[in-house]
């Protein structure tokens with residue numbers, strides 16, 4: 001059933017895209033992108049260009065701003081200059097959904113990675129963070145990635161990432177030491193090694209052999225922020241140290257960006273963090289609320305959100321009763337339940353809202369129409385005023401999430417400052433600004449006109465390789 005709605009929406013959006021339909025239905029508020037992306041060195045031009053993405057995993061906008069304003073990241077500042085923009089992550093604010101959106105240029109719902117953990121076909125649970133399931137990720141996502149698109153155009157790309165190498169000629173040596181360093185909390189050595197290998201790969205090749213796209217994934221800050229919290233002295237000094245470690249590569253990029261071959265560099269992130277001071281043991285609480293003769297649902301605990309899959313034994317009413325009970329807990333921010341093909345019930349403490357995904361409306365590609373209180377609006381509407389805007393953002397995130405092939409029947413969001421995982425002071429996955437807003441720095445590329453956040457899936461789409 002899920003598939004049919006998704007397929008329909010995909011087909012519809014595709015038709016809209018192909019036909020370039022420019023009219024609008026009276027009932028739908030259409031918006032176009034509220035900013036213009038200008039690259040000083042478009043790749044379509046005659047001059048060969050290389051795009052380098054430095055992804056600092058888990059760097060939230062507010063953490064970055066705090067350090068940046070105190071001039072504590074001098075190498076990033078001197079390389080990228082003073083201009084700052086922000087990026088909006090997709091929900092859930094987790095690594096695998098967001099890097100998948102970045103590398104495929106598709107929003108949540110239009111690629112198959114709806115969580116770090118997903119229930120896949122035949123009820124198999126895949127955990128993309130586990131090395132055992134990583135090959136599955138490559139297989140599922142690879143055909144949609146930029147690496148694959150470039151390969152088809154006979155253009156080169158490099159991926160210096162432990163989790164996202166997608167068959168691009170990976171320069172990063174998979175050394176046994178890497179795994180040991182991660183376990184032993186030697187994150188700075190791991191990132192230093194990734195940066196050293198990036199520089200080495202560039203240095204040993206002539207300008208004409210540089211790839212069109214280079215993805216460099218730095219994972220240490222995420223690990224440190226989980227352990228000690230996003231604003232901890234440990235996270236701050238990790239970031240300062242990373243800024244120092246970046247210097248040789250940034251210097252090289254600066255020196256070699258030339259009239260023969262220009263280099264566009266972006267520094268960005270996949271998600272931020274929520275500082276957590278309280279644990280909510282979601283599995284235990286759900287256990288007490290499951291009605292007699294009902295099997296316990298499958299619970300995928302993603303720290304600041306939990307995804308629930310139910311068996312057919314559960315009626316819509318039983319699911320909604322569980323959602324209502326859970327939403328009354330002070331440690332729960334909201335519960336979203338998918339009913340049938342198109343309805344989403346949103347349980348907040350003091351209210352219940354029902355929204356409906358409406359097929360057949362004229363929205364831009366990958367956008368969808370939402371009916372709420374008889375008004376139909378396309379998703380990705382960025383110009384609404386608060387508080388309505390906040391509610392619509394929640395709807396929009398939920399609508400996109402529930403249209404993903406592997407999405408669950410219910411999602412539970414932890415309240416601010418609460419996490420579903422015991423051991424971590426920093427957690428993410430939820431819908432707060434701390435988790436969804438990240439910085440972007442650019443060199444040889446600028447965003448003009450408008451100040452709104454750039455969705456993470458539109459960043460690489462803007463370059464014409």
Ligand SMILES: [Zn+2]
Nearest residue numbers: 057058095270
């Ligand atoms: Zn991450």
